[in-house]
Amino acid sequence: QVQLVESGGGSVQAGESLRLACSASGISIINYAMVWYRQAPGKQREFVAMFTKGNSTTYIDPVKGRFTVSRDLAKNTVYLQMNSLKPEDTAVYYCNVFGKPYWGQGTQVTVSS
Numbered sequence: 001q002v003q004l005v006e007s008g009g010g011s012v013q014a015g016e017s018l019r020l021a022c023s024a025s026g027i028s029i030i031n032y033a034m035v036w037y038r039q040a041p042g043k044q045r046e047f048v049a050m051f052t053k054g055n056s057t058t059y060i061d062p063v064k065g066r067f068t069v070s071r072d073l074a075k076n077t078v079y080l081q082m083n084s085l086k087p088e089d090t091a092v093y094y095c096n097v098f099g100k101p102y103w104g105q106g107t108q109v110t111v112s113s
Contacts, residue, residue, distance in 0.1 A: 002026035002102045004095050009107030012085055016111075020080040022095030022104060029071055033098035034078040036069060038091035038109075050098065051078060062088070085111045 008020040022034065033052045039045040049059045049069040057069050068081040078095060092106040 002097070002100075004097070004102055004104035006093065006095055006104040006107040009093060009109045011110040011112065014086055014111055014113050016085055017081070017083045018085065018109060020082065020093055020095075020107060020109075022078040022080075024076050024078070024097075027097065027102070028073075029076055029078060029097075030073050032100070034069075034071065035096045035098050036078075036080045037094045037096060038089075039094070039106075040088075040091040043091075045094070048093070049080060082109070085109075087111050087113045 003025045005023045006020060008018060010018060012018060033050055035050045036048040037045050038048050047060060048063060049067055051057055051069045051071050059067060066084045071078045090111050092108050094106045095104050
């Protein structure tokens with residue numbers, strides 16, 4: 001059974017940082033691209049960042065230069081380091097196994113100005 005558990009969310013001031021973690025069980029993340037999504041209130045879920053099987057990364061433009069996605073194979077965990085947070089980053093953040101119907105429960109990130 002595949003399980004993804006996100007953690008690390010919280011409430012911060014604009015300009016501060018958070019590091020989200022997505023701990024996977026039931027799969028080995030080395031075999032998959034792992035994706036971070038977010039969903040703000042009243043909006044659709046959107047792609048944020050991806051760590052591919054080939055060790056490359058991709059980001060949406062609003063977070064480029066501020067967010068970094070990484071993985072720790074020993075811990076079977078994917079991270080999203082979020083720096084210089086802005087109020088518009090406020091959302092529930094989810095991790096996903098690319099192309100698979102596996103989702104975590106989400107972790108809330110709230111950024112106040």
